[in-house]
Amino acid sequence: MSAAVIIPSRYASTRFNGKPLALINGSPMIRHVYDNAKKASLPEAVIVATDDTRIYDAVRAFGGNAVMTAANHRSGTDRIFEAAKDLQYDIIVNVQGDEPLIRADMIDAVIELLISDNRAGIGTLKKRITEPEDVFDPNVVKVVADHNGFAMYFSRAPIPYYRNLTTITKDSHILFNGNMDDTHYYKHIGIYGYRRDVLARMAVLNESPLERAELLEQLRAMENGIKIKVGQTEHETIGVDCPADIEKVEKWLNTYS
Incomplete structure (x- = not known):
């Protein structure tokens, strides 16, 4: 089966305007994402899809492949x-443009999920959570999967809820009283592989009730019967949501790369 990576990249952002062009160790963030995607062995092409000529020009300047898309899209x-x-x-494969630490083998793994299981319409990844603060951080999306690796639910809330290890106080504080080694919390890594027909279907489906509640687009797929296969990775990623995250990424790169 043939595969391509498309990196959606928009300039406007309420928390970090011009984020794709923010410099990380001297290069724009979109170049870090693009170069890492190019290292994957299974995709035949890597394309940046943008709504802004500044991003388009930056990608073309470093020799990358970019296309212009409409400015009014509701989602990546x-x-x-x-x-x-x-x-x-x-x-x-949808690789987010704000994931400069995405690895080539993560992209290949998502593609392999779809090649190896024809029941899966979408493939994605998860990583074991080891820090309690990540469990209760709504910006860290959690996922629960069944024994066959298919997603049962995604949430910003702590799922599963360990009743014997968790206490919610009267003032709504959440206290974790256990050992993380005794839990099975998983962080969702925001990379998606779509079968071509499933992507076309997702583009015309209306926003679903659970999607509106959690602000998680993958719940639209699940509510419409599209099965999501979840593979596990040991690699950490740092998504860039605000300017302060640039320093975190640079620290990681200067330490581990």
Whole structure:
């Protein structure tokens, strides 16, 4: 099966305007994402889909492949569908443009999930959570999967809820009283592989009730019967949501790369 990576990248952001062009160790963030995606062995192409000529020009300047898309898309999924609709790849991988630490083997792993299991419409990844503060951080999305690796639910809340290890006080504070080694909390890594027909279906589905509640687009797929296969990775990623995250990424790169 043929595969391509599409990186949705928009300039406007309420928390970090111009984020894709923010410099990380002297290079724009979008280049870090693009270069890491190019190292994957299974995709035949890597494309940046953007709504802004500044991002388009920056990608072209470092020799990357970019296409212009509409500015009014409601989500990254809609943006990659516009970029992919005239392409003939069987699998489209959505790599977020604010994930500069994404690794090539993570991209290959998502593609392998779809190649190896024809029941899966979407493939994604999870990582074991080892710090209690991540469990209760709503910005860290948690996932629960069944014994076959299919997602049962995604949430910003701590799932599963360990009743004997967790206390909610009267003033709504959450206290964790256990050992993390005794738990099975998993962080969702925001990379998605779509079968071509599933991506087309996602682009026309209406926002679902659970999606509105959690602000998690993957719940739209689940509410409409699309099965999401979840693989496990040991690699950590640092998504860039605000300027302070740039320093975290640079520290990681200067320490481990």
